[in-house]
């Protein structure tokens with residue numbers, strides 16, 4: 001290709017954290033004057049940001065590299081799978097460069113080497129909030145990288161390293177820019193949100209003439225002043241998390257807590273080497289609901305972890321029946337290359353894993369339905385994500401984008417990114433139906 005403005009194609013795979021990496025690279029490229037191409041044909045080079053978390057993600061990443069090689073032929077690979085450059089080079093020896101996750105400078109340098117930047121970068125082309133891959137009205141706010149834990153089923157620390165927090169002033173500056181650019185909801189993400197700032201010893205920064213600590217509580221308080229929805233993800237139940245709940249009750253931040261619990265049996269949690277595994281989770285949840293009765297608690301669980309007996313699994317079922325969590329994801333255990341759990345004895349046969357998964361989902365579906373039924377007749381604010389076949393798809397405080405349910409408003413197309421007051425008129429297994437409260441119709 002000989003484009004007047006060099007064009008870079010970009011394929012972004014993986015989790016929200018990888019998405020944030022992609023956004024950073026794209027913002028930098030735009031700042032340097034590169035164009036972004038949506039087609040392989042028009043691109044001078046294609047960057048593939050990969051995921052290597054589980055084996056299916058590895059396959060998906062290798063397929064994406066293969067497609068980019070076939071369609072364009074000039075490919076730079078980055079992201080989690082980049083750590084394993086041998087595997088990539090064995091499959092595609094002609095890729096131009098391979099870098100690991102968060103290697104922004106290396107990716108940019110590799111692009112410079114193969115497609116030099118244009119002479120005069122049009123800095124004004126870069127919107128102040130950078131380039132977002134999410135819809136304009138919500139954005140992910142990454143507060144740290146890496147993780148100090150060593151869960152036996154996870155290879156993220158070996159790929160991404162120990163926890164490195166972003167200083168709080170930098171995070172708040174980014175949040176302000178996003179809100180100024182029209183973002184209505186910020187989703188706080190990291191590998192371990194509750195541990196934010198521990199590596200910096202909760203260092204104090206100057207922020208708008210005040211001292212603020214690099215700590216999850218101060219971060220939540222400051223973000224709460226921005227007058228948009230603030231949603232917390234990947235929060236482990238360390239004791240100091242209790243202090244976030246009153247902020248939720250006061251609506252400073254959304255009454256929504258995403259806590260990956262993974263199991264309900266202390267024996268399995270120990271084998272998983274989970275952080276905060278011994279905190280009295282059921283008791284804590286009860287107290288949180290006392291302080292903030294409409295809190296939505298989301299979690300994920302793994303069934304069929306090596307050594308999980310029928311008794312352990314029943315303990316998990318008893319746990320979810322008692323906890324009555326609002327939103328729950330479940331996965332059957334699948335070994336990840338390089339994870340310690342692979343060497344554990346007593347792997348659970350595939351058909352048992354599947355059968356436990358189905359039993360788990362059946363129990364949770366009933367819980368979810370009954371919790372949604374309780375919302376009938378309630379009034380609530382929803383944020384419009386878009387329209388589809390004449391209806392509006394929105395989300396309430398209880399619904400994170402992509403992973404939770406939605407609120408459907410039939411026969412009406414409302415503007416994306418608007419907050420609307422509705423009344424709940426029907427419910428399904430995971431979704432709700434609402435109608436606009438007349439006085440709040442836009």
Ligand code: SF4
Nearest residue numbers: 147149151154156191
């Ligand atoms: S807390 Fe555990 S599962 Fe999460 S990133 Fe760290 S090691 Fe992996």
